[in-house]
Every structure is written in C-alpha cells, then in structure tokens.
Amino acid sequence: MISSFTNFILSSDSASRSAQIICSKDGNHGGGGLGFYNITSLNISRLTFHHCGGNIGSLVASINTSRIYFGQETSAVLAIIGSTNVRVSGITIKGHYCGYGMIISDSRMVYIETVTINYSSNDNLCIYRDNKAVCITSGLLIYYYSSSQWNSTQINVKTLWIKCNVNWYHRVDVQKFFQHSRTRVPIYNISSSGLTILLGDVNFNHTSQILFYDLHLIHNTMGGGALLLYEMRRFLGPLIHFDTFILSQNDATTNGGGLTVYSVVVAPVSVKLKPDQVSKCIICLNNGSIMAQNAAGYGGGAYIAIGMNKDFWVPPIVLDTVEFLNNVASYGAFGLYVHSFLLEYNKRSKVTEQADFTITLKDSFVTNNGIPTTGRKLIYFSKIPAIQFVNIKLGIIVGFTSFIYNMGSAISAYSSNVGLLGYILFQKNRALHGAALNLQSNSLVVFHSLAIVKFIENTAYSYGGAIYSENEYCPVYFLEKTGRELFFIENAAYLEGDAIYFKGISKKCKNTINSHILKYSPKDYAMNQNVSSPPVKLEFCNEPNKTEYRLTGVYPGKLIQINISALDSNGKQVYSPVAVTISNDKSLDKSEQWTVPSEQRVQLLGSKDCTMLNLTIFYTLGMQHSATTYAHVAILGQLPFLSISFNVNDCPLGFELKLDGCKCHSFLLENNITNECDINTFQIGIKANAWLGPVYYNNNTDRLEHSSSGANIKKVLGYSPTCPSGYCVNGISRANVKDWDEMCHGHRTGVLCGECLEGYSVAWGTTECLKCRYFHIWTIVGVIVISLLTILVLFLTRLTIANETLGTIIFYANIQATFLYHKLDKKPLYIKVFAFFFSCLNDTLSLPTCLSSHMTSVTKSGSFFAFPVFLLLIVAGLVISSYHSTKIANFIAHSSIQVVATLLYLSFAKLLLTVINILTPVTIHTPERDFTVWYIDGSIPYGQDPGHIALTVIALFTLIFILFPFLLFTTFGSLLLSIRYLRPYSIYIRPFVDSYQGPYRNRYKFWFGLRLWLLLYIYICYTFLRGHKPLVMLSAQMIPLLLFTVAQSYIKPYHSKVTNIVDLFVLYNILICYLVMIYYYRATGEKDAAETYVFILAGPIVVLFFYLVAYHLLKRFQINSRLSKFVCWVKMRNMLNVLPKNRMEYEEIPGDENTRLREPLLENSK
Structure with missing residues (x-):
C-alpha cells in the first residue's frame, strides 16, 4: 500500500509498450496487487497486470463502517481510495486474478482512459482455468458512501472494457436490503460481475457526476453487466452518464442481466424538474446497445427499481438511442423492467400508488427480445413483455422508436x-x-x-x-x-x-x-x-329476440348444435366462454336425470361468426323421464342466461339406451352384424350390399305384415346379408334409421326393398319401379316388332345354333347376365347399347315397360315364362303359313328346325335364371325370430302367398319337364339315335341333335351339353353367393370355367380349326372379365369401377357377332355370284355392238320348286 504522497507517477519506461506486472508466474490466483491511499496527483499508465489480486482490508478500514462493507476476503488488483486528481490510462488487468480488477473509492477528479479488465487470459474468448472461475471476480467498483468525499467529485471514464468476470456471490435481494434499515451486507453480495457503482447517502450537485464514454461490458456472468445503486437527498443535475456503450452477453442469477439500477430516495428531494426538462436526468444512457442479456429474475436487458417513501419525487432516467436486442429473462420483462417499491417494510403493505417517477425511451430500437441467440428453445409468444412499467407515474416513448419482432x-x-x-x-x-x-x-x-x-x-x-x-x-x-x-x-x-x-x-x-x-x-x-x-349478453342467432328456444329431435347421446353468439356493450359479436347447466325446470338447479360431458360444461363462442353450441345429453339410469328438460347457457360469472328446452326421445330402431347414450342394439352386436352406430347421423354401418330395416309381423300369427297399422302388429329390426341385385343401392354400407328407403334403388321400399313406393309399379326390363305412362304401350309394340325382327334375322341369315360360333357368343351373353348392371339410366350411351345387345341374346329386352300399376313381382316373374313361348308361337305360325304360301315356304326352307333349336337355347338361360329366382328364399334375422321370405319380393313370406305358390309349381314343372330334359338331350342326344325304340322317330330327332352337336367331332358330341351344365353351376353360385360374398362368388365361378377353357384348348372339340380358335378367344375374354371384376372388388370393394373395362372387353364379341350376320347375309343371297354375272352381262353387251345379234330361247324349268326345297320335317308333315 502506498499512502500520503503528492505527485506520484507509476508508468512504463517505454512510451510504446506496457510494463508487465506478473504477480504469479505459475498462473495461480491472488499473487498481490497495488493500493493507493490519500494520494494527491496520482498518475498510473501503460501497465499490464497478470494473475494479481491482493487483500485490501487495511485500505478500507476508514470506509468500512457503512451498511455495505468490505469483508476480510475482499481483494483487488488496483485500489485507489481517498485520493485527488487521479489519472489512470493504458492499464490492462488480465489473467486469473482475484477480487476486483479496480476500485475507485472516495476520490475526487478521477480520469480513466483505455482500461481493459479481462479475467480470461485470452483477449477474444472467456477461457477459465480448469474450465471454471476459481476466484470471485468483478471488473470496476466505484464506491462512495460519504457525503464529504462525494461533493464536487467527477469521474470521467473513456474506453473501458470489462470482460469475462464471474461473481457467484451476487445473490442479495437489494429491495429487501433497503427495506430492512439495520441490515448490513458484504459488498461482494451486491456487486455485479462487470461495473459496479455504489453511491450511498450523498447529496448530489451539478459538479458531482460520473461520465462514461465508449464502455464495453461483455460476457460477465452470475452478477450481470453493470449495477448502479445510489441513495439521494438532493438533486441538481445528471449523476451518471453513459455515452456510446455496449452491453453484450452478460447474465445474472437475479435481476438485470445487462444493467441493474437502484434509485433510492431516502428523503424528499429538494429540487424538482419542470416537465419540459427531459434532459435533466439522474441517469442518462445515450447511444448504446443492450443485447443478448439473460436474467434469471426480472429484466433480461435492464432492471430499474425505484425505492421511495410515499409522495417522494424521484428524478427521471432517460434512455436515448438505445437498442434492446435478443434479451431474455425468466420473469418481468425481456428488455427493460421498471418498477417502484416502498422503503418502509411491512409484510402487509403493497405498492398500490404510482411512484412520482418518469422514464423516457427516445429514438430507440426494441427488437427480437424473447428470442435467444443460443442455448434456449425458440418460443412463438410469451406472457413476458419486452418492456414493463410497474407502479410508475409515466413511461414516455418519444422520437423515432420502434418495437419489432418481440415475443411478448x-x-x-x-x-x-x-x-x-x-x-x-x-x-x-x-x-x-x-x-x-x-x-x-x-x-x-x-x-x-x-x-x-x-x-x-x-x-x-x-x-x-x-x-x-x-x-x-x-x-x-x-x-x-x-x-x-x-x-x-x-x-x-x-x-x-x-x-x-x-x-x-x-x-x-x-x-x-x-x-x-x-x-x-x-x-x-x-x-x-x-x-x-367483454361480452355482456347472449342471443340465439336465428331468433335474437328470444331468451328461450324449443328444440326437437333430441336423443340420448346425440350431438345437439345451436347457433349462439355473445355481444359486448356496443352490440358487437365477441368471443366468450360460456357455462352450460342441465336442469329439470327454468331454475339453475342441476338435473339428476340428465347430464352433459364435462368438456361441454364450459364452451367457447367465437367472434367471427355465430358459434355452434354443442350439447350431448346423457341419461342417468334408474331415473324416470321428465316432461321437459332445460339447458341453461350463461356467460361465465354472469347471471343472465339463455334457455334451451327439449324432450328427450326414446332411442330409434336399431339403437338401445346405454350410459353413454343411444348405442348399437345388442342384436347387432351379438350377431356380429356391426358395431358402427352413430346416433348423430342416425346411421348404422352394415356390410356392403346387405339389407337392414324394419320388419312388421303379427304377434299372434307370426305372419309378416306390410305396415304397423292394425292390432297386435309389432315392429322389429330385420337384417339380411343379401339384398337382391338391383334393389339396393350398389355398394351401400350404411342404413339411415330415419329413412330406411335410402338403401333402396329405383323407388323401392319394404323388406329387402322388394316393394314399390306408392304411385310406382313393378316394370319389365328393369329392376326399378316406374310410374305407368301412356307411352309404355308403344314399348310393347316395340317388343313385338323386335321379336319379329329376331325371327326374321334368324331365317334371313340362317345364322342359327348350328353355327358353332353363335353358340359361344350366346354362352358369353348368358354369363354376362350374372354381372351386368341394372342401373343403366346414368350410364354412357355405349354401355346402354351393349347392355341392350346382350339382353336380346339372353331373351330379355332391357326396355323399361310398365303396362299396369297393379303389376306385382309375382305377375312379372310369371310373364317370363310367356316370352319364350311367344317366340316359338311365331315360328309355329310361320311353319303353318308355309303350307299356304310358296314364298314363306321358300323363306323358311332348310332353317326352321335350326331356328327352333336356337330359340330353345336362347330361352334356356332365361328360364333357368327365372326358375332359380322363384325358388330362392332369403332369411330375415330379427331379435324375436327369423323369417323366410321370397328373394324377389321380401314382403312375401316364402311358400305362404298363393301367387308365389303358383309360381313355385310352374317353376318346378319347368325345371323337371323342360330344363333338365333339355340338358340331358343336348348332352346325350347322339346316344338317343342309337336306341332301337327311338329309331322310327329319328327323322324328327336327328335335325335337333345335329343343330346342337353337329359342329363337334364324334368323340366330343357331349361338349355342347357340358357347357350348359357349366352354365347351371355358374347360375347356382350366383344365386347363393351374390350380394354378401361377391369375391367368393366370382372365384367359384371362374375356377371351373378356367378348367373348361384349358380342356377345350387341349382337345379342340370342333371340326373347324377356325371355330376352335374363335371359341377359345371368346372363352378367354370371359376369363379376363372375371379377373378385372375380382381385381376391382379387392381394390375398392365394389364392381362399378370395373364396368367400363368389362364392356370394352365385350366390344370384340359384339363385332364378331355382326361379322357373322354380315357373312351369312352374303352367303344367303349369293351376292358374290350375282356380281360376277353382272360383270359378264356388261362384257356380253359390248360384244353385241360388234357381232350380229343371236337370239336364244329359254324353256322354264318344270316342277314345283317349293316342294323340292322343303326340309324333311315339313315334307313329312303333309
């Protein structure tokens, strides 16, 4: 320690280099320091201290009686106490020193220039020994706690760098320190890590101030960048002035990561400023940057606390051209936190009155606060503001000031x-x-x-x-x-x-x-x-003048939605939370019978549009139904409310009441039908192409009824895994309990959609129900004309079943009948044309026709037996007419037997499918019992309706006496000719046998009949598997067809090689259609997507058919020979112009040409 000197100079010998003072060669801490006391005119310059820091206890004995005292462990590198005219310049304090880098205390007229205090030995990075700071370190301490020493004192600091200091003792709550007047605290506990200014109990005048220019406080941790603490009694002008400063990357374990200010007024200040004297500030911060600071408490960038007693005036603080950037804090404010507190300590006292204090932020830039540069997770918004004022009179934002991109x-x-x-x-x-x-x-x-x-x-x-x-x-x-x-x-x-x-x-x-x-x-x-x-009232959007709204259609567990809005005092629609209470009356008492889910008891109403208030009413088991239930809706914390009244209905058919509302009926769950039941949409999920709906039956007779009218009629839920093709909407997988007919297609209703709606009737040519119109009579005329044209084409072209390829095309059309579509009204034109073509080959015309509104499924099915008979009668009429007309006889000669055989073959598939449909039952499952109904009309009990019984008899007769004999005849017809007892009739049998088996080789005469047995198998699979197992049906149909095709490819049963090739082409086309159907069923669960491809594949078959027709027309009328004769005639005419004319006489051929051209059947019928 050096004391009591005058004109003391300590400087380097070199004017260009600093003298090196190394207190510890091995880099250990605390190697000693320099202390100056009571020096007049002290000049210290161009010195560098390494690893220094010595105890200053003997220096501070005279000032250690204040409330903030120096402990025995207090150290410093350079301490100047009680001196006058002090100049410090070109000083560097670095390395791992202990204590303060520099202390200025109770000295007058101090000038500091170009001083660096850096705890790290690296000038650019904070590198600590053993990766941690061993000593308690702080940069610069300016300490005045004596009024006599402070008067007329000026401290000028220019170009000061304080870096990398760590003061982990900085943990005292300064506010409580001032509120407890007898408390004493060691100076380390209050000091910051960078710059600390402590001015205690002094009178300020215009000659006493601290000026900083070009100040840098960087990366000082634990204690923050700077701490300014002063107690004042008198104020005449600025006390502390910062000009051109940077506070960066400092952090504090308490408040104020960059800057902490405690402005404490211990007595009423004698001088007040006028409002226009904004430049008269006790602390003035100009042209600075406070960035990337971090505080564990309040004020990440800066923390200003005003301590006072009631009614004290506090001198203002001005921040001029200051930037707050990327500061963060755990509480308070990211950038700047300003608040006041009472000096009179009382546990019950609260600062409720504003401090008479003004802070001004001028021409400043506050941005990105709350967005850390490193080390913290990025947030989208925060409750912590960028700047916060608490209990102060006025915070002035003046000049060009911007607040941009702050996270609070x-x-x-x-x-x-x-x-x-x-x-x-x-x-x-x-x-x-x-x-x-x-x-x-x-x-x-x-x-x-x-x-x-x-x-x-x-x-x-x-x-x-x-x-x-x-x-x-x-x-x-x-x-x-x-x-x-x-x-x-x-x-x-x-x-x-x-x-x-x-x-x-x-x-x-x-x-x-x-x-x-x-x-x-x-x-x-x-x-x-x-x-x-805030909202003050609620209103119904649809009926704003009403406070009660009546609601219908309420079911347990069903979501109810009501449009409600909240209005503020100006009638504007605003956001509001509302409370919902369920009551049995108009009071707010809660109902013990009905309740709503907890998440619906408080709901939010939006401000942009009317909000749907959601209510789901649940039933408490064991309670009885009440007449009327109320849902009261009120703004949280307010009594006026809206009321919604309603009656809770019983669960609809298909649902049953459970604790959580109307759920799937146990019948659906126990039978594994479905577990998808939604009371909100009134829909029940079912398997695709199944049927679900109401069934009415007499409780006494157990007979099905058409409606619930009448005595002892019971309504139950019915289910069938199969819905007739074309009756239900294709691929439908949901049933609407409010409108069961949504499942039905084409104006149908009832069990299995088997009945027609009122005003509609069953029609020919479609599965839809139609309204009978007058123009339908022309459809019948068209059917008759088309039938006559069919017979005419057969006779005219002689294209009959005897032609090998025609039989294969008809077989193709018969199989197409199992997956062609009934809903053709919305299909493209080419699909409608192809469907009509194949329906003609199947002896079924797809022309919707309704002749009578009283037509039923029974009469329609019965009429299918009449159409083949009608075609045969036309042929019979032509045969009879041939006895009386030579032209007719010549027209039908050599083809009548083949035409009859063709018509029988065309009718076979239609009759077979009709018989199968008539004999097919369907089981309707209900919770009470199972019912067996007719497949074509579910309203008809199977085997109990007289009309259906008659149809069953006709179908069995047709099956036994027509279809099975036809199958046997086409399969074993050639064997009949070898039976001795039938030889006399062989002249009648042989033409039919030759029509069916003639194209085949002798060893394979049965092949035509085998194809019909295959068709019978395909139709049986279609009958029992259609609807509920489509993939199984398609696979079961395809496998035997594939084996049949492969076998035909191997044996080649036809005489003609061309016929074998064409026939295989048609069969493989069918197999490809099956593959397409199976693929789309697996991919989508429906066959609609495959429809286009199936009809595209059918295109070559249609072209092949018309090619056959054209070929037989050319052959029938010998057009080629006639063209040759015409050419010869032209040549002969040219010769007659040169040669003499020769006349030739011709004699007519004697005899009856009609008799010569008759077929054996017609000859023997004379």
Missing part, C-alpha cells in the same frame, strides 16, 4: 401510464394479450397531439392484437382532439379484438378511439380496426 407485449404497464410522442412503430410483435400495449391495473396510454403511431401485423394469441386493457374505464387519453395519426393495420387476435380489446370500453370511448384512427390504408396493407370489449 412490446410494452406492458401495471398501474402505470405510458405516453407516446413522436413516430412510434409497433410491428410483428407476438404475445398472449396486447402484442403492442398491454395495460393492466388502471394503466393509461396517452397519445400526444403530434404522435404518429403505427400498429402493424401484431398478433395476440388471445385478446387484443395491438392494444389490450383490463381497465373498467377508457384506458386511452388524447391530449388534443386533432393532430395525431393512428394506424391499425393487419393486426390479429386469435380470440377477440384484432386491433383493440378493452374490458371496460364504452360507446363514447369507442367513438373517441375511432375518431382518431385513420380510415385509409397504405398501399401494401389491409386495415383491420376491430375494437372489442
């Missing part, structure tokens, strides 16, 4: 006022409430007459996109009626108030605000000036 409210005020003066920009800030301004606890925002304030693209995730206030009165005040410009542009609030949300806004307040908001928008923006307040 740009400014939050709690029991504080905010003044806006100048050009202020709030843009793209995000917060929970009030992304630009958040006013709480009677805070007020004041707009100066010269203010230009823009709120652009700010977002609140609840209320108030730009401004939010909790005040019960208008929180906005305008100093003048004109002059200011306010912009609210593209701000947004997720809940309410895109521009402004005030809890206590009145109509007058709203009108005042609207009068100052500019009504025009800049070019690239859209205005959004939504000003809202």
Whole structure:
C-alpha cells in the first residue's frame, strides 16, 4: 500500500509498450496487487497486470463502517481510495486474478482512459482455468458512501472494457436490503460481475457526476453487466452518464442481466424538474446497445427499481438511442423492467400508488427480445413483455422508436401510464394479450397531439392484437382532439379484438378511439380496426329476440348444435366462454336425470361468426323421464342466461339406451352384424350390399305384415346379408334409421326393398319401379316388332345354333347376365347399347315397360315364362303359313328346325335364371325370430302367398319337364339315335341333335351339353353367393370355367380349326372379365369401377357377332355370284355392238320348286 504522497507517477519506461506486472508466474490466483491511499496527483499508465489480486482490508478500514462493507476476503488488483486528481490510462488487468480488477473509492477528479479488465487470459474468448472461475471476480467498483468525499467529485471514464468476470456471490435481494434499515451486507453480495457503482447517502450537485464514454461490458456472468445503486437527498443535475456503450452477453442469477439500477430516495428531494426538462436526468444512457442479456429474475436487458417513501419525487432516467436486442429473462420483462417499491417494510403493505417517477425511451430500437441467440428453445409468444412499467407515474416513448419482432407485449404497464410522442412503430410483435400495449391495473396510454403511431401485423394469441386493457374505464387519453395519426393495420387476435380489446370500453370511448384512427390504408396493407370489449349478453342467432328456444329431435347421446353468439356493450359479436347447466325446470338447479360431458360444461363462442353450441345429453339410469328438460347457457360469472328446452326421445330402431347414450342394439352386436352406430347421423354401418330395416309381423300369427297399422302388429329390426341385385343401392354400407328407403334403388321400399313406393309399379326390363305412362304401350309394340325382327334375322341369315360360333357368343351373353348392371339410366350411351345387345341374346329386352300399376313381382316373374313361348308361337305360325304360301315356304326352307333349336337355347338361360329366382328364399334375422321370405319380393313370406305358390309349381314343372330334359338331350342326344325304340322317330330327332352337336367331332358330341351344365353351376353360385360374398362368388365361378377353357384348348372339340380358335378367344375374354371384376372388388370393394373395362372387353364379341350376320347375309343371297354375272352381262353387251345379234330361247324349268326345297320335317308333315 502506498499512502500520503503528492505527485506520484507509476508508468512504463517505454512510451510504446506496457510494463508487465506478473504477480504469479505459475498462473495461480491472488499473487498481490497495488493500493493507493490519500494520494494527491496520482498518475498510473501503460501497465499490464497478470494473475494479481491482493487483500485490501487495511485500505478500507476508514470506509468500512457503512451498511455495505468490505469483508476480510475482499481483494483487488488496483485500489485507489481517498485520493485527488487521479489519472489512470493504458492499464490492462488480465489473467486469473482475484477480487476486483479496480476500485475507485472516495476520490475526487478521477480520469480513466483505455482500461481493459479481462479475467480470461485470452483477449477474444472467456477461457477459465480448469474450465471454471476459481476466484470471485468483478471488473470496476466505484464506491462512495460519504457525503464529504462525494461533493464536487467527477469521474470521467473513456474506453473501458470489462470482460469475462464471474461473481457467484451476487445473490442479495437489494429491495429487501433497503427495506430492512439495520441490515448490513458484504459488498461482494451486491456487486455485479462487470461495473459496479455504489453511491450511498450523498447529496448530489451539478459538479458531482460520473461520465462514461465508449464502455464495453461483455460476457460477465452470475452478477450481470453493470449495477448502479445510489441513495439521494438532493438533486441538481445528471449523476451518471453513459455515452456510446455496449452491453453484450452478460447474465445474472437475479435481476438485470445487462444493467441493474437502484434509485433510492431516502428523503424528499429538494429540487424538482419542470416537465419540459427531459434532459435533466439522474441517469442518462445515450447511444448504446443492450443485447443478448439473460436474467434469471426480472429484466433480461435492464432492471430499474425505484425505492421511495410515499409522495417522494424521484428524478427521471432517460434512455436515448438505445437498442434492446435478443434479451431474455425468466420473469418481468425481456428488455427493460421498471418498477417502484416502498422503503418502509411491512409484510402487509403493497405498492398500490404510482411512484412520482418518469422514464423516457427516445429514438430507440426494441427488437427480437424473447428470442435467444443460443442455448434456449425458440418460443412463438410469451406472457413476458419486452418492456414493463410497474407502479410508475409515466413511461414516455418519444422520437423515432420502434418495437419489432418481440415475443411478448412490446410494452406492458401495471398501474402505470405510458405516453407516446413522436413516430412510434409497433410491428410483428407476438404475445398472449396486447402484442403492442398491454395495460393492466388502471394503466393509461396517452397519445400526444403530434404522435404518429403505427400498429402493424401484431398478433395476440388471445385478446387484443395491438392494444389490450383490463381497465373498467377508457384506458386511452388524447391530449388534443386533432393532430395525431393512428394506424391499425393487419393486426390479429386469435380470440377477440384484432386491433383493440378493452374490458371496460364504452360507446363514447369507442367513438373517441375511432375518431382518431385513420380510415385509409397504405398501399401494401389491409386495415383491420376491430375494437372489442367483454361480452355482456347472449342471443340465439336465428331468433335474437328470444331468451328461450324449443328444440326437437333430441336423443340420448346425440350431438345437439345451436347457433349462439355473445355481444359486448356496443352490440358487437365477441368471443366468450360460456357455462352450460342441465336442469329439470327454468331454475339453475342441476338435473339428476340428465347430464352433459364435462368438456361441454364450459364452451367457447367465437367472434367471427355465430358459434355452434354443442350439447350431448346423457341419461342417468334408474331415473324416470321428465316432461321437459332445460339447458341453461350463461356467460361465465354472469347471471343472465339463455334457455334451451327439449324432450328427450326414446332411442330409434336399431339403437338401445346405454350410459353413454343411444348405442348399437345388442342384436347387432351379438350377431356380429356391426358395431358402427352413430346416433348423430342416425346411421348404422352394415356390410356392403346387405339389407337392414324394419320388419312388421303379427304377434299372434307370426305372419309378416306390410305396415304397423292394425292390432297386435309389432315392429322389429330385420337384417339380411343379401339384398337382391338391383334393389339396393350398389355398394351401400350404411342404413339411415330415419329413412330406411335410402338403401333402396329405383323407388323401392319394404323388406329387402322388394316393394314399390306408392304411385310406382313393378316394370319389365328393369329392376326399378316406374310410374305407368301412356307411352309404355308403344314399348310393347316395340317388343313385338323386335321379336319379329329376331325371327326374321334368324331365317334371313340362317345364322342359327348350328353355327358353332353363335353358340359361344350366346354362352358369353348368358354369363354376362350374372354381372351386368341394372342401373343403366346414368350410364354412357355405349354401355346402354351393349347392355341392350346382350339382353336380346339372353331373351330379355332391357326396355323399361310398365303396362299396369297393379303389376306385382309375382305377375312379372310369371310373364317370363310367356316370352319364350311367344317366340316359338311365331315360328309355329310361320311353319303353318308355309303350307299356304310358296314364298314363306321358300323363306323358311332348310332353317326352321335350326331356328327352333336356337330359340330353345336362347330361352334356356332365361328360364333357368327365372326358375332359380322363384325358388330362392332369403332369411330375415330379427331379435324375436327369423323369417323366410321370397328373394324377389321380401314382403312375401316364402311358400305362404298363393301367387308365389303358383309360381313355385310352374317353376318346378319347368325345371323337371323342360330344363333338365333339355340338358340331358343336348348332352346325350347322339346316344338317343342309337336306341332301337327311338329309331322310327329319328327323322324328327336327328335335325335337333345335329343343330346342337353337329359342329363337334364324334368323340366330343357331349361338349355342347357340358357347357350348359357349366352354365347351371355358374347360375347356382350366383344365386347363393351374390350380394354378401361377391369375391367368393366370382372365384367359384371362374375356377371351373378356367378348367373348361384349358380342356377345350387341349382337345379342340370342333371340326373347324377356325371355330376352335374363335371359341377359345371368346372363352378367354370371359376369363379376363372375371379377373378385372375380382381385381376391382379387392381394390375398392365394389364392381362399378370395373364396368367400363368389362364392356370394352365385350366390344370384340359384339363385332364378331355382326361379322357373322354380315357373312351369312352374303352367303344367303349369293351376292358374290350375282356380281360376277353382272360383270359378264356388261362384257356380253359390248360384244353385241360388234357381232350380229343371236337370239336364244329359254324353256322354264318344270316342277314345283317349293316342294323340292322343303326340309324333311315339313315334307313329312303333309
């Protein structure tokens, strides 16, 4: 220690290099330091200290009696105490030193220039020994706790760097320290890690101040960047002035990561400033940057606390051209936190009155606060604001100041006022409430007459996109009626108030605000000036004047939705949470019988449109039904409410009541029919192409009925895994219990969709029910004409079953009948044409025809037996007419037997399918019992209706005496000719046998009949598997057909090689159709998608048929020979022009040509 000297100089010998002072060669800490006491005119320059720091206990004995004292362990590298005219320049303190880098205490006229205090030995990085700071380190301490020493004192600091210091003892709550007047604390516990200024119980005058220029506080941890603490009694001007400073990457375990200020007024200040003296500040911060600071408490960038007693005036603080950037904090504010506290300690006392204190933020830039540079997870918004004022009189934002991209409210005020003066920009800030301004606890925002304030693209995730206030009165005040410009542009609030949300806004307040908001928008923006307040009443959107709404169609567990909106005091629709209570009457007493789910007891109403209020009523088992139930809806915390009255209905058919509402009937669950039942849509899921619906039966006779009218009629749920093809909507997999007929296609209804709706009738040529029209008579005429044309074409072309290829084409059409479609009304034209073509080959015309509104499924099925007979009668009429007309005899000669055989073959498939349909029963499963009904009409009990019994008899007769004999004849016909007893009749049998078996080789005469047995198998599979097992049906049909085709490919049964090739082409075409159907069933579960491809594959078959027709026409009329004769005639005519004319006489051929050309059958019939 050096003391009591005058004109003491300590400097390097070299003017260009610093002298090196190494206190510890091995780099250990605490190797000693320099102390100066009571020196007059001290000059220290061009020195570098390494690994220093010695105990200063003997130096501070005279000042260690204050409340903030130096402990025995206090160390420093350079300490100057009680000296005058001190100049320190070109000093570097580095390495792993202990204690403070430099202490200035109770000295006057101090000038410090170009000083670096860096705990790290690296100038650019903070590198600690053993990766940690062993000693307690702090940069510069300026300590004055004596009024006599402070008077007329000036400290000028220029170019000061303080880096990488760590003070882990910084953990004292300074606010409590001042509230407990007898408490003493070691200086380490209050000091920051970088710069510490402690001015205690002093009188300030215009000659006493601390000036900093070019200050750098970087990467000081635990204790923060800087701490300014002063107690004042008298104020005449600025005390501490920072000009051109950078605070970066400092952090604190308490408050104020970058800067902490404690302004404590211990007595009423003797001098007050006038309002226009904003430059008269006790602390002035100019041209600085506070960035990337972090505080575990309040104020990540800066923390300012005003300690006072009631009614004390506190000198202002001014921040001019200061940037707050990327600061974070755990509480309070990311950038700047300013608040006041009472010095009089009382556990029950609360700071409820504003401190008479003003802080000014001028020409500053506040951005990206809440967005850490490193080390923390990025957040989208925060409840923590960028700047927060708590219990202060006025926070002034003046000049060109911007608040951009902050992750909390740009400014939050709690029991504080905010003044806006100048050009202020709030843009793209995000917060929970009030992304630009958040006013709480009677805070007020004041707009100066010269203010230009823009709120652009700010977002609140609840209320108030730009401004939010909790005040019960208008929180906005305008100093003048004109002059200011306010912009609210593209701000947004997720809940309410895109521009402004005030809890206590009145109509007058709203009108005042609207009068100052500019009504025009800049070019690239859209205005959004939504000003809202809390809801005060509810209303039904459809009936706004009613407070009670009657609801129908309520079922247990069914979701009810009612359009409701909430309105504020100005009648504007706003967001609101509402409470729902279920009651048995108009009171608010809860019902013990009905309830709603917990998530529906509090619901949210939106502000943009009317909101659907959701209610799901559940039944409490054991309680009885009440007459009327009420659902009361009220704004949370308010008594006026809306009432919704309703009666709860019994569960519809297919559902039954359970604890969680109407669910699937146990019949559906126990039989594995379905577990998909939705009471909200009244739909029950079923297997595709199945049927589900009501069944009516007499409880006494157990007979099915058509309706519920009459005595002892019971209605139960019925289910069938199969719905007749063309009756139900193709591929339907859901049933609507409110309209069972939605399953039915073509105006059908009833069990299995077997009946027609009222006013409709069963029709020929379609599975749909039609209204009988007068023009349908022309359809019958068309059917007759087409029938005659069919017979005419057969005789004219002589294209009969004796032609090998025609039989294969008809076989193709017979198989197509099992997967052709009934709903042709919405199909493309080419599909309709192909369907009509194949229906003709199947002896069924697809022309919808209704002759009588009384036609039933019984009469329609019976008429199918008549059409083949009608065609045979036409042929019989032609044969009889041939006895009386030579032309007719010549026309049908040599082809009548083949035509009859062809018509029999055409009728076989139609009769076979008709017989199968008539004899096919379907079982309807119900919870009571099972019913057997007719496949074609589910309303007819199987074997009990007289009409169906008659049809069954006809079908059995046809099956036994026509179809089976025809199968046997076509298979074993050639064997009949070898039976001795039948030889006399062989002249009648042989033409028919030759028609069917003639094209085949002798060893394979049975092949035609075998194909019919295969067709019978395909139809049986179609009957028993259609609807509920389509994939199994297609596979079961395809496998025998594949074996048949492969066998035919091997044996080649036809005489003609061309016929063998063409026949195989047709068979393989059928197999490809089956593969396409199976593929689309597996892919989509339906066959509609395969329809186009099936008909495209059928195209070559149609072309082949018309080729055969054209070929036989040419052959029949010998067109080729006639053309040859015509050519010869032309040549002969040319010769007659040169040669003499020769006449030739011709004699007519004697005899009856008709008799010569007759077939054996016609000859023997004379």
